[in-house]
Amino acid sequence: MRPEIHVSGDDVEMVTQLKNYLTKRLKYLLDMPGTIGIGVSGGSMPPIFTKALFACDADLLNWRRIRIFMVDERYVDKDDEQSNLGTYLKLFPPELAYVFVPIPICNDLSLTARLYEDNLRRILLPEQSGTSPRFDLLFLGCGPDGHTASLFPGDRAEHVTEYGWVGVVQDSPKPPKTRITLSFASLKFAKHSAFIITGAPKAHVVRAIWDRDNTLPASMARPYNDRLTLFVDEAAAKSLPSRDSSEESDSRSPQPFD
Numbered sequence: 001m002r003p004e005i006h007v008s009g010d011d012v013e014m015v016t017q018l019k020n021y022l023t024k025r026l027k028y029l030l031d032m033p034g035t036i037g038i039g040v041s042g043g044s045m046p047p048i049f050t051k052a053l054f055a056c057d058a059d060l061l062n063w064r065r066i067r068i069f070m071v072d073e074r075y076v077d078k079d080d081e082q083s084n085l086g087t088y089l090k091l092f093p094p095e096l097a098y099v100f101v102p103i104p105i106c107n108d109l110s111l112t113a114r115l116y117e118d119n120l121r122r123i124l125l126p127e128q129s130g131t132s133p134r135f136d137l138l139f140l141g142c143g144p145d146g147h148t149a150s151l152f153p154g155d156r157a158e159h160v161t162e163y164g165w166v167g168v169v170q171d172s173p174k175p176p177k178t179r180i181t182l183s184f185a186s187l188k189f190a191k192h193s194a195f196i197i198t199g200a201p202k203a204h205v206v207r208a209i210w211d212r213d214n215t216l217p218a219s220m221a222r223p224y225n226d227r228l229t230l231f232v233d234e235a236a237a238k239s240l241p242s243r244d245s246s247e248e249s250d251s252r253s254p255q256p257f258d
């Protein structure tokens with residue numbers, strides 16, 4: 001099944017498309033009981049995601065119910081400018097810092113990953129059956145090398161266990177070298193996943209996701225239930241088949257809700 005796709009001409013249009021998507025999902029999720037678990041990437045995503053979230057109607061932003069998780073984090077203090085969480089904290093009003101699930105960075109990398117996994121289990125599992133995390137919404141970015149979260153191409157991604165929730169990375173090709181990341185298993189059980197991808201250097205990654213090509217982590221992270229939406233700008237969409245091409249004509253589209 002092909003992902004649902006939204007191509008935008010500029011940032012303003014992309015924010016509007018994302019806001020519409022968030023509005024639809026949040027309305028549905030607020031009618032259901034329990035915590036709304038949202039996973040987000042760092043890198044270039046925080047400003048666009050934050051703008052779209054705060055553009056939603058205030059009654060949808062029920063902060064008591066919403067919890068936001070980093071899908072990966074650089075192994076630095078949250079005050080460090082490389083910190084993904086730190087970037088979001090600078091964009092959110094300080095009184096909403098509690099909405100972010102802490103990653104307890106300590107001087108032991110494995111312990112940091114385990115403590116984060118404990119936090120995920122404590123918050124995500126009580127309302128879920130089984131033993132796998134099920135994020136309600138995942139917003140993923142990617143690098144031009146096809147990495148997503150801190151799952152990098154080649155052996156590195158395979159070293160992050162398929163079964164645990166959180167893995168450690170000690171040889172990231174993109175600085176900083178040391179990171180923690182959600183595993184493929186954690187990403188793939190999401191109820192809805194979306195990629196936010198901009199720029200021509202990532203066009204081949206968008207194409208790989210579109211083609212379900214399993215050679216790049218970003219494509220391998222597609223959810224088991226196939227509920228995947230792409231938000232891309234025109235440059236990132238440039239390697240996709242043209243709209244009237246038969247390559248694109250797959251009429252099956254994901255069910256809107258879980």
Ligand SMILES: O=C1O[C@H](COP(=O)(O)O)[C@@H](O)[C@H](O)[C@H]1O
Pocket residue numbers: 040041042043044045072073074084140141142143144148149150174
């Ligand atoms: O290092 C990271 O890179 C990816 C992609 O970042 P971008 O700046 O090219 O958008 C990001 O999704 C990930 O969370 C981050 O840790």
